[in-house]
Amino acid sequence: MCKTNTKIKIEGVRDFSLTHIFECGQIFRWKRENDGSYTIMADGDCVNLAFFDDDKGSGSGTLVINGALSENEGIWREYLDLGTDYGAIKKKLMTGDKVMATAASYGYGIRLLRQDPWETFISFIVSQNNHIPRIQGCIESLCRQFGEKKEAWNGQTYYAFPSPESLAIADEERLDACRLGYRAKYIHHSAQNIAKNGRGVLDKLRGESVDVAYNALLKYEGVGPKVANCIMLFALDKRSSFPIDVWVRRAMTNLYGMDESDIKGMKAFAKERFGEYGGIAQQYLFYYMKELNDTDK
DNA sequence: GGCCAGGGGATTA
DNA sequence: TAATCCCATGGC
Numbered sequence: 001m002c003k004t005n006t007k008i009k010i011e012g013v014r015d016f017s018l019t020h021i022f023e024c025g026q027i028f029r030w031k032r033e034n035d036g037s038y039t040i041m042a043d044g045d046c047v048n049l050a051f052f053d054d055d056k057g058s059g060s061g062t063l064v065i066n067g068a069l070s071e072n073e074g075i076w077r078e079y080l081d082l083g084t085d086y087g088a089i090k091k092k093l094m095t096g097d098k099v100m101a102t103a104a105s106y107g108y109g110i111r112l113l114r115q116d117p118w119e120t121f122i123s124f125i126v127s128q129n130n131h132i133p134r135i136q137g138c139i140e141s142l143c144r145q146f147g148e149k150k151e152a153w154n155g156q157t158y159y160a161f162p163s164p165e166s167l168a169i170a171d172e173e174r175l176d177a178c179r180l181g182y183r184a185k186y187i188h189h190s191a192q193n194i195a196k197n198g199r200g201v202l203d204k205l206r207g208e209s210v211d212v213a214y215n216a217l218l219k220y221e222g223v224g225p226k227v228a229n230c231i232m233l234f235a236l237d238k239r240s241s242f243p244i245d246v247w248v249r250r251a252m253t254n255l256y257g258m259d260e261s262d263i264k265g266m267k268a269f270a271k272e273r274f275g276e277y278g279g280i281a282q283q284y285l286f287y288y289m290k291e292l293n294d295t296d297k
Numbered sequence: 298g299g300c301c302a303g304g305g306g307a308t309t310a
Numbered sequence: 311t312a313a314t315c316c317c318a319t320g321g322c
Binding site: 302303307 | 311
């Protein structure tokens with residue numbers, strides 16, 4: 001837990017749940033504390049997010065960002081996408097769609113974070129055909145093996161997310177220690193590729209069209225349609241991206257009655273029905289489908 | 298387009 | 311203990 005000497009307090013936050021945001025699979029580095037708050041070590045800070053619902057489970061309340069400087073409030077608002085009216089988006093998505101009405105009610109506090117492109121790039125190569133607990137372990141190992149050792153203002157030491165340059169020159173033994181399996185060579189090769197021109201080549205894709213960004217991402221080893229869509233959705237502001245993985249495919253099959261092999265049809269369906277909010281719809285479906293699976297047992 | 302190997306661990310049978 | 315599964319991709 002972060003000892004706090006600075007904090008930002010934001011009142012009147014709506015459609016918000018830390019659990020939904022950090023457990024819906026868009027990010028793997030925030031740690032849940034026993035009190036339900038979440039902590040991360042980054043950029044020399046130890047930051048802890050706590051949310052206080054006005055009424056339990058309402059999604060409306062006060063957000064406290066412990067360990068953050070007040071001058072950075074704008075950065076946190078942007079990261080947490082607080083400027084977007086998710087209530088209005090949910091309303092649109094839920095209209096005339098009972099499946100989505102149930103899914104979005106269940107994951108009422110999901111928000112899409114605006115993440116760092118490089119971190120997202122590596123994280124979702126790691127994520128492919130993998131379990132979330134193991135993804136978290138792999139990413140933590142990568143930080144520990146190749147990230148810069150740092151000390152936060154509160155004296156806690158931690159390891160930063162490794163740079164493209166450090167992964168480009170990673171030696172095999174230490175890469176093996178991260179238990180990445182066959183993904184290790186994807187990460188090594190793609191890091192070498194990105195290190196040549198710097199991580200800015202990914203940041204630049206934010207300003208490009210969906211098609212340009214998508215095709216640029218597909219050129220990297222280990223990045224296929226699913227991973228490219230995740231990077232675009234979580235880090236490049238391409239909110240219409242609709243990544244189709246095992247769970248979303250299952251949702252489309254079991255809940256919408258589509259043919260499980262018809263990926264093309266699912267993409268077309270998402271574009272037609274969810275449009276510019278495809279990515280948000282995808283998160284509601286993913287989170288809800290996993291819950292259905294858990295309660296089934 | 299279809300098929301299958303690739304790692305490894307968590308979960309299920 | 312064995313089989314199956316996992317936010318897939320690359321190569322054939």
